Amino acid sequence: MFSVILYGRNDSHGYNLHKRAAISFNALAEVMSDPDDEILFVDYNTPDDHPTFPEAIHDTLTDKAKKVMRILRVRPDQHAHLRPKTHLVALEAQSRNVALRRSNPRNRWVLYTNTDMLLVPRNTEESLSNILGGLVDGFYQVPRFEIPEMLWEAAFDRRDPAGNLAKLRDWAVRFHLNQVVHNYMPMKYDALGDFQAALREDMFAIHGFDEDMILGWHCDSNLAARLALYRGRVDTLIDKVFGYHCDHTRVAAANNKGRATRMNDQDRFIWNVASPYVPAQAETWGWPDVEIEELHLDRDTAYQRFTAGLEKAIKPATAPFTGTSLEWQLFEDLTYDLPHTLPFVCDQVVTFPRSTAVMMVAARVDFVTGFAEAWKGMGFTGPLLIPEECEGLPSDLEGIERAPFAEQLPKADMFIFEFGLPTQTPSEPVRAGRAMAPLDKKRLKVIERLFKRAAASEAETRPTARRVPRRFIGVNVIYNKFWTTFTDHVGANINPFCSQVLAGLPREDESLKGKVLRFRGRHAL
Amino acid sequence: MSNVDILQAAITPLARLWRRSTSAVVGLKPGSAEQHFRDGMLRMRSGDIDGALAEFDKALSLAPGFADAVLARAELLDGQGRCDAARGEYDRARRLWSEMPAGAPDRRYLFRRRGHFAFEIEAYELVRSNVRNKILPQLAHGNALLVRGRADEALDSYERALRIKPNLPELLALKGEALSALGRHEEAIQAFDTVLAAFPADAETLNGRGVARMALGKLAEANDDWRRQLDLLPQAQSSARACVAMRQGNSEAAFHSFGLSLAKEPANPYWLLYRLTAGRLTGAPPDPIAVPSGGQWPAPLLAFHAGQAAAADALAQADTPCRSAEALFQVGVVALAGNPAAARRHWGEVVERGAPALIEYAAARNELARLGS
Numbered sequence: 066m067f068s069v070i071l072y073g074r075n076d077s078h079g080y081n082l083h084k085r086a087a088i089s090f091n092a093l094a095e096v097m098s099d100p101d102d103e104i105l106f107v108d109y110n111t112p113d114d115h116p117t118f119p120e121a122i123h124d125t126l127t128d129k130a131k132k133v134m135r136i137l138r139v140r141p142d143q144h145a146h147l148r149p150k151t152h153l154v155a156l157e158a159q160s161r162n163v164a165l166r167r168s169n170p171r172n173r174w175v176l177y178t179n180t181d182m183l184l185v186p187r188n189t190e191e192s193l194s195n196i197l198g199g200l201v202d203g204f205y206q207v208p209r210f211e212i213p214e215m216l217w218e219a220a221f222d223r224r225d226p227a228g229n230l231a232k233l234r235d236w237a238v239r240f241h242l243n244q245v246v247h248n249y250m251p252m253k254y255d256a257l258g259d260f261q262a263a264l265r266e267d268m269f270a271i272h273g274f275d276e277d278m279i280l281g282w283h284c285d286s287n288l289a290a291r292l293a294l295y296r297g298r299v300d301t302l303i304d305k306v307f308g309y310h311c312d313h314t315r316v317a318a319a320n321n322k323g324r325a326t327r328m329n330d331q332d333r334f335i336w337n338v339a340s341p342y343v344p345a346q347a348e349t350w351g352w353p354d355v356e357i358e359e360l361h362l363d364r365d366t367a368y369q370r371f372t373a374g375l376e377k378a379i380k381p382a383t384a385p386f387t388g389t390s391l392e393w394q395l396f397e398d399l400t401y402d403l404p405h406t407l408p409f410v411c412d413q414v415v416t417f418p419r420s421t422a423v424m425m426v427a428a429r430v431d432f433v434t435g436f437a438e439a440w441k442g443m444g445f446t447g448p449l450l451i452p453e454e455c456e457g458l459p460s461d462l463e464g465i466e467r468a469p470f471a472e473q474l475p476k477a478d479m480f481i482f483e484f485g486l487p488t489q490t491p492s493e494p495v496r497a498g499r500a501m502a503p504l505d506k507k508r509l510k511v512i513e514r515l516f517k518r519a520a521a522s523e524a525e526t527r528p529t530a531r532r533v534p535r536r537f538i539g540v541n542v543i544y545n546k547f548w549t550t551f552t553d554h555v556g557a558n559i560n561p562f563c564s565q566v567l568a569g570l571p572r573e574d575e576s577l578k579g580k581v582l583r584f585r586g587r588h589a590l
Numbered sequence: 591m592s593n594v595d596i597l598q599a600a601i602t603p604l605a606r607l608w609r610r611s612t613s614a615v616v617g618l619k620p621g622s623a624e625q626h627f628r629d630g631m632l633r634m635r636s637g638d639i640d641g642a643l644a645e646f647d648k649a650l651s652l653a654p655g656f657a658d659a660v661l662a663r664a665e666l667l668d669g670q671g672r673c674d675a676a677r678g679e680y681d682r683a684r685r686l687w688s689e690m691p692a693g694a695p696d697r698r699y700l701f702r703r704r705g706h707f708a709f710e711i712e713a714y715e716l717v718r719s720n721v722r723n724k725i726l727p728q729l730a731h732g733n734a735l736l737v738r739g740r741a742d743e744a745l746d747s748y749e750r751a752l753r754i755k756p757n758l759p760e761l762l763a764l765k766g767e768a769l770s771a772l773g774r775h776e777e778a779i780q781a782f783d784t785v786l787a788a789f790p791a792d793a794e795t796l797n798g799r800g801v802a803r804m805a806l807g808k809l810a811e812a813n814d815d816w817r818r819q820l821d822l823l824p825q826a827q828s829s830a831r832a833c834v835a836m837r838q839g840n841s842e843a844a845f846h847s848f849g850l851s852l853a854k855e856p857a858n859p860y861w862l863l864y865r866l867t868a869g870r871l872t873g874a875p876p877d878p879i880a881v882p883s884g885g886q887w888p889a890p891l892l893a894f895h896a897g898q899a900a901a902a903d904a905l906a907q908a909d910t911p912c913r914s915a916e917a918l919f920q921v922g923v924v925a926l927a928g929n930p931a932a933a934r935r936h937w938g939e940v941v942e943r944g945a946p947a948l949i950e951y952a953a954a955r956n957e958l959a960r961l962g963s
Contacts, residue, residue: 200684201684201685201687201688202688203684245669249713249716249717249720249721250710250713250714250717250730251726251730290726293730294699294700294729294730294733295699296703297700297703297704297705297707297710297733297734297737298687298703298705298707298709298710300684301661301665301680303665303668304664304668304676304677304680304681305680332724335726336721336724336725336726336727337724337725337726337754337755338725338726339725339726339729339751339755339758339760339761340760341699344789
């Protein structure tokens with residue numbers, strides 16, 4: 066019957082976002098009763114190494130919310146062409162259009178709202194699906210009522226949407242919450258973007274939201290203006306549904322700077338709107354030709370993929386614990402525990418697109434075979450690129466491509482550099498003062514040289530269609546001789562030694578030191 | 591000057607301003623349902639709830655199907671806590687709107703919608719007197735007026751908008767529609783020409799210019815506009831395509847497209863009627879005819895096609911000028927096979943009395959041309 070369209074990203078937009086959003090997702094799912102109903106959440110521009118926002122809070126969502134939710138992930142690289150034009154990190158018009166294009170075509174209605182809204186049918190027996198199913202064609206809005214922050218934060222249970230809706234019905238009366246704020250036509254109400262129900266076919270006819278609106282604010286008013294022209298009227302659903310907003314102004318959100326807030330031009334996008342249509346984007350709105358990843362919370366989750374991958378690569382531990390040490394005298398010892406380290410490496414990659422091509426420059430054969438197994442098990446389809454310069458590594462594993470480093474450099478979406486000892490055996494103790502063998506030194510020298518070249522020339526060797534820097538993952542680069550090597554070139558956080566892994570983007574250091582490092586890296590000096 | 595004179599001198603310009611600002615909405619007959627509705631809205635805004643309810647009641651006693659008044663009254667009752675009394679009224683308003691005739695789907699967006707638009711006329715009047723020098727309030731006001739048949743006031747609104755943004759194609763297109771509705775077809779065509787020079791693929795303006803050209807008897811040029819519109823319309827918009835084809839007198843294309851429309855919207859009686867019409871004109875075997883119960887327009891025309899009613903019955907039940915034109919056209923269609931002269935006569939009446947924006951008007955002109963009239 067209807068597709069709810071929401072957007073956001075895995076950040077901290079306003080006060081206690083996680084609670085607000087969980088309350089809202091669960092409440093929206095609660096008022097759905099048609100098998101075609103769906104919540105489309107566009108996760109816009111979350112960093113590639115983070116999970117999407119709903120994945121990050123999945124444990125607070127009800128089974129029903131997880132079942133009806135489709136997450137459409139817009140990657141930073143897909144946003145990169147718009148980055149110079151806006152100060153915002155998440156774009157409403159683009160997000161909502163991406164969802165509309167991909168919404169269930171069997172649904173007659175599209176409902177635009179936000180991740181802090183609860184919709185309360187006035188008749189407790191009715192679902193929103195029933196309500197919309199019984200409506201004649203039109204463009205419907207409801208007024209937004211505010212819930213004081215104290216109430217939703219203190220009294221709502223995220224995983225009890227029915228109880229929350231019941232509380233709202235009670236509070237509305239006890240605390241006089243229901244105040245309709247009228248507004249000029251075509252807006253009709255204040256804060257109109259929290260409930261705008263339109264026919265899906267109308268939204269297609271008017272070419273979706275206006276994607277020139279990239280400075281934030283007024284997307285809802287622009288939509289109201291254009292749909293009011295197109296439909297002739299703006300109808301109310303106040304007789305059927307009340308909409309409540311979890312107020313969150315204790316802390317200003319990123320797009321709220323008081324009177325200094327930058328926003329879309331009201332005159333251009335509201336008061337001087339002259340047509341329902343946006344013909345300039347008729348063929349392009351919602352990025353119809355862009356492949357957008359779709360994720361679910363009730364199946365094929367990142368956790369399921371992660372465990373499936375690791376189960377193929379490592380066996381369960383047989384001892385209650387193992388040991389290592391970060392004592393300084395062991396600085397030169399490059400042994401590490403692979404079964405312990407591999408989960409942390411997989412953790413770095415599992416949120417990336419499945420088609421990612423990874424360049425793997427490694428020393429240990431068991432690292433390569435283990436990671437290749439896990440990679441396949443996690444459902445990745447992209448190749449593992451291993452430069453021919455790395456000797457002694459397997460060539461016959463599924464998904465592995467061998468070619469000269471220079472040839473593979475422009476094909477890689479991500480890099481893994483592993484600084485282990487090729488001569489380490491599975492049974493030998495870890496960090497017990499082991500010295501490097503000549504073979505270890507020889508292979509590590511090659512890895513170090515390739516690492517510096519890759520990091521120093523990352524920008525100029527990037528795949529042509531790619532617009533954002535590629536991520537470097539360093540394995541076994543904490544508190545050992547390769548720690549400074551790695552962090553001289555890559556802007557990695559300080560990680561616990563126990564994880565063995567650092568990751569980040571190539572440094573953009575314009576100091577003399579940075580320039581020298583890049584020069585030496587490029588020329589392998 | 592006495593104190594009274596001073597006071598009067600101060601008040602007079604303000605009073606003039608007030609009269610000017612209200613003059614645009616005094617196309618309403620005193621004591622009419624619309625006037626009571628407007629008075630109700632003014633009282634509602636001033637907080638006089640009982641007075642507003644009384645005005646809405648008066649409006650509804652004069653026009654029981656006046657959905658805008660039904661809804662306004664329902665919202666007032668609801669806000670007063672009389673929820674039970676209000677509940678059914680919201681739905682009644684929606685049902686009343688949905689039962690109003692919709693415009694042809696090949697026409698500009700504003701003509702396709704159902705409604706009285708009394709609320710919109712009133713609401714945008716308020717907006718344009720407060721949000722000055724902006725396009726949208728004037729344009730939306732004009733659209734609501736134009737759909738209600740108040741083309742002269744609509745033209746005034748569009749011209750006010752054009753003073754803010756002269757030559758804006760979207761506004762010129764609307765001005766063209768208002769001029770066309772006023773019978774000023776030459777001026778309308780000029781406006782549409784300017785729009786199409788800027789946007790040659792503007793399908794809605796091609797439709798509007800076709801209507802104006804047809805009204806002036808420029809059949810070939812009108813048909814050329816509609817042919818271009820048909821080329822631009824996506825296959826998925828079968829009903830719009832069907833209507834354009836019917837205007838052109840392209841009965842084969844219309845027959846096919848109305849078949850698709852009927853499959854999508856089987857409850858729309860016009861698609862069945864027009865498919866029957868196109869079928870008869872092309873000589874296709876007749877479709878089964880299920881005449882809708884209740885007799886609501888255009889059921890009498892379907893009954894006539896089904897042989898369940900005489901031509902005179904169909905004509906007698908046409909209670910508006912538009913319906914008369916529709917009925918005359920259908921009588922001509924059914925007469926054509928056996929009595930081309932009668933068909934010619936009926937279609938001649940359509941051209942003489944019908945509104946040029948009607949599909950039947952264009953179709954009749956094209957059929958007459960085919961008959962050599």
